[in-house]
Amino acid sequence: MRYLFLFFIPYLVYSSKPLIYIDPGHGGLDLGAVIKKPRMEEKRYTLITAHYTKRYLEKMGYRVSLTRSRDFFISLRRRVDIANRARAGIFLSIHYNSCPNKKASGIEIYCNKKINRCSYISKLLAKNILNSLTSRTKAKSRGIRRANYFVLKATKMPAVLIESGFLTNPSERNLIRQREYLQKIARGISEGVDKFVKSRNSKK
Numbered sequence: 149m150r151y152l153f154l155f156f157i158p159y160l161v162y163s164s165k166p167l168i169y170i171d172p173g174h175g176g177l178d179l180g181a182v183i184k185k186p187r188m189e190e191k192r193y194t195l196i197t198a199h200y201t202k203r204y205l206e207k208m209g210y211r212v213s214l215t216r217s218r219d220f221f222i223s224l225r226r227r228v229d230i231a232n233r234a235r236a237g238i239f240l241s242i243h244y245n246s247c248p249n250k251k252a253s254g255i256e257i258y259c260n261k262k263i264n265r266c267s268y269i270s271k272l273l274a275k276n277i278l279n280s281l282t283s284r285t286k287a288k289s290r291g292i293r294r295a296n297y298f299v300l301k302a303t304k305m306p307a308v309l310i311e312s313g314f315l316t317n318p319s320e321r322n323l324i325r326q327r328e329y330l331q332k333i334a335r336g337i338s339e340g341v342d343k344f345v346k347s348r349n350s351k352k
């Protein structure tokens with residue numbers, strides 16, 4: 149009986165802490181949003197935020213992988229395929245926003261447009277992340293939105309795309325240039341994921 153109990157422990161640990169894939173938006177030749185003065189490229193900030201988020205989630209006991217860990221180009225198809233093949237439990241795509249209207253600011257999170265069970269659960273994930281993220285950063289909430297983005301419709305697990313702030317807004321980009329602020333974003337994302345996972349596990 150004792151041996152049987154020991155045998156089951158690893159299984160319980162893995163089932164309660166799903167593998168998380170973090171996808172830092174853009175990379176390599178794909179710069180994402182670009183600000184000329186001061187020079188800022190979206191791909192750099194998504195990567196730094198992804199590394200911080202990975203670190204926080206690992207401290208919480210999660211297994212975490214990145215679709216890219218350095219500055220190189222990777223297609224959307226490949227990002228999705230590696231997460232699907234690894235049977236990830238959660239997919240987080242991290243981005244920074246831009247808008248011709250420089251006053252636009254705040255955080256918004258996207259789920260797949262098509263309504264099905266997976267996008268319903270993704271919306272719960274998005275709600276948890278948005279709450280933690282806005283309380284950590286004090287940024288404005290622009291709500292949860294639905295879109296037909298490839299990384300959201302082709303992934304086979306709960307998936308969200310986080311627009312973590314506007315590079316085109318002068319005061320928000322000043323914050324994004326600070327490592328401490330990116331750490332707040334990463335901490336907010338991690339806490340939201342953890343709350344979501346705990347709420348799913350309590351329903352089992």
Ligand SMILES: [Zn+2]
Pocket residue numbers: 173174180181190243244
């Ligand atoms: Zn982007």
